[in-house]
Amino acid sequence: MREKIIGRVEDFPEGKGTEVRLSGLRMAIFNIDGELYAIHGSCPHKHAPLHESGENRYNSEKCGGPFLGEIDSGSKMIKCPWHGLRFNLETGESPMLRRKIPVYNVIVREDGEVAVVV
């Protein structure tokens, strides 16, 4: 296992997902209430980009509800932005699929650098 730098803490805004690519590895980093979570970046259903969960829809001002998917800060669950499969950010578990997608430990260093363990 190695620690790989993925950016600085300010690169991962609160309440959002951010995509990170590490030599072919695709991750979505979520900042929930200041805690960073790293999860596999692609939904196993149809390869949707999971980091887009919680982002605005296209033309969201004209839509009934604004968001693609969902980020639930209480349960640490995200919903896929395309079709709604749910994943736990701490364990990678999907209650529907009954399987896990990879999650990664995130280390925030004192100088603000952020690394994941892969």
Add this chain to the structure above:
Amino acid sequence: MSGEKTEKNKRINVPDEAWEEYIIDADFHLNLFDPKEYLEYIEDPRLRKKIEVGGIPKGVTGGWVFPYAHHIVDSLNTQGTALVAEDIDGLKKQYAIDAVIVGPGLINLPTARYPIVKNAIVRAYNDYLVDKVIDVKSGIYGLAIVPQWDPAACVEEIERMKGEKGIVGVQGWYSPQTLFGAMEYEEMYIELVKEELPLVLHGSGFTSRFDLIGNSMKSVVEALTLSWTYNAMANVMNLIFTGTFDRHNDLKVVIQEAGTNWIPFASLRADECYHALPEDVMLSQRMFEDGNEYLNHMPSEYFFKNMYYTTQPIALPKNPEHVKAMFEMCRASETFLYSSDWPHNTFDPPNWLFNNRGIDKETRSRICHGNSKEVFGI
């Protein structure tokens, strides 16, 4: 490759290869549910008032709500909303699409009341489409609705819309109501063949509420899995066995959003049953009037000669060899049209066409644009 694709939005997880392919999306929806959008196109004050007050007549939807929707409307705009050409143009760049065939998204109209009001909505929608949506230079084409509950009005609407630039077909809906092999559509088929326009049939608003089995379904997942597929199959069989394609050889029908894997089953079963009961077809009104004893072709042949199928919701087998075999059995390289169903919850971006070893380059190219160009005359 389209020059516009240089503005691609890399956030969307569409493979790089997709940006090199010309892709036509054959089932893309507007979300025109607000009656205000239509009012300027409705002259009759009685109809204007009714639509202003009551909105678009509500169909029998059965109250389906997708479980993860934030609101009831969310299942119809899960990915966002497009109302005018500029919206669509911006969106196409996000997922490697070069051209779209715009459909109305008003899938509940066939089961709604007030046929005169519905006819006014249809005319208004078609005018709006021409006025504010179609933009051939930007690859935005449209389907004009035909009011299938009023066959004479279907013909009038085709007459009215046929010369409009960018109208590439007419839109109806398959449902457990009148099947499209019915004689009342004869004049419409004559007109469509004459104008070389395909009839494009989309699933109607979970109209399974209109048949006993559908009405007994208890959840949206049951209905979504099956109801549109079996309604599509019923219409395809009806068109074939009533001799519609024997009388209207050049009629082209596109089936949208019914999935695809049923095609081998249904076409083979049609042949098998026709072998067992060949004399039965002569008793349909069209065949009887024409004095035809048998169909001109085996039933399965019409599946591939007169029909096209949009791909969404694609449900590929896991094994690429099975995908290859399935596509061969469906004659996908001649009949499949890529479709996304944007912006609905069942959205299929074109990823699957580029990451499956069972789909060769030539087949992919036919599905991405070749077949659409052929049937829509683009």
